[in-house]
Amino acid sequence: MRKAARRIDSLARKALVASTWHRRSLSISSLRHQRLASSAATDFASSPSAPLSTTKPSLGSAKADRVPLSDSEGPLSAEDVAINHYAHFNPTPMSIKQFLDFGKSLSTNGKEFCAQSSFEFLRTELPVRLANIMKEIQLLPQNLQSQPSTKIVQHWYRQSFLDVIKYADADPHERKVVAKFTEDLAKIRNRHTLVVETMAQGVIELRKALLDEGKPVMDSATRMSIQYFLDRFYMMRISIRMLITQHTMLFGNELPFSARHIGTIDPECDIQAVIEDAYTNARALCETNYEKYPELRLQCINTVEEGVPAKMVYVPSHLFHISFELFKNAMRAVCERSTEPLGIADAHLPPIDVVIVKTAEDVTIKMSDFGGGIPQSNMPKLFDYMFSTAPTPLGGEVEPGQNVPAMAGYGYGLPLSRLYARYFHGDLQVYSVHGYGTDALIYLKTLSDSASELLPVFNKSVMKQYRAQRTHGWSSSTSKFGQLVEWG
């Protein structure tokens, strides 16, 4: 046992070619680890440090429980040793304020210095996040892991992990190194563009394989395991893309949306403007599909500054994504209801009502439609990735990883939107009055320092979850969402 541990340690050192600073940060982490271990055992990481501040960055906290990282008896490859090594650390959640402050510090600390800090933080934080989620892919049911599309996704993650750890020992003071790193990050992001669709395709391939075996219904353990995984996997993907895009926009050739933006973050995100933009886009899609669309009736209440547009620090693309998905659902419900025998006459499509309310603590967006609501029997399945009342694209002959089918009918709209809302500690809830209509509520945090990333952590109890479907396992300063991924 000890021999094996020594072998892993020495291989890990080889794989990482640890630099002096890297080793120092490990010892800082071990100190933190001791403190963590003495406190009550928890599946949640310590509160965020200040990783992108002007101080030197360090690896996130080491895990209180050393996770048994491999079931395999045979020798591990250097790659696997490196993955195991990074998976022993918790991701470090960042708040919107930290992202913002770091972006603003460019003008005082200089772009080059900040690029170095960002490089030093990301070359450890990205492999930690990648490794944590890669360990979970390995715990998926074997029949899902063996699907061609799942294998492609696994390959992309492995490749990107290797692309980043090769910088473990690079000199951050070398301009060329940081510039090449920035270029590589953009390539990694492009490589992962189709991850959501490809992973969805993997699940479809599994369902098709089960059908071919004469099993039309997926067993509940497999279904729950997939649901649990996808929530965590897609959340980690959102977070990794956020880190990469912040870096490439601040230090690469990509231009932010406006001079006001700090990377993807708009310090004065105009909520109403984003919602209207999402409505216009969804309306165009609706018109193509149904040759009609409901109007938008919008009201905005700013209790902080009366008469002033409701603005907040946020990532507009995230809010756009959420509201676009909600508009599509609402429009589909309204238009399809109008075609039902006792539905609404086409000329009188009821509008979609949106109310935006900003207080000192929260921004709440309520979207109400009169599309007939959702039966109570369907409510528990709403956020299930495999639940949709639209025709399932099962059986489409698609080459894995290429020409991926459209998302419509996958049932990804609501679960993904909820992840975007929760990523910075907001939420998304749906209420229905069957026979009448649906209310969807988006909750966001007004204060950017309380809006910190909610990140999945791979640990022992998560491993048990994949076997027993029951645990927490998110890295966050609050544990509010731990229970929400449980199934009773």
Ligand SMILES: Nc1ncnc2c1ncn2[C@@H]1O[C@H](COP(=O)(O)OP(=O)(O)OP(=O)(O)O)[C@@H](O)[C@H]1O
């Ligand atoms: N406003 C709504 N009114 C009525 N039913 C709704 C509403 N919103 C969601 N639903 C129901 O919930 C299901 C899941 O919604 P979700 O957005 O996750 O997936 P989808 O719309 O079917 O597909 P897509 O992945 O394209 O969004 C829908 O198929 C629909 O049956």
Ligand SMILES: [Mg+2]
């Ligand atoms: Mg939808």
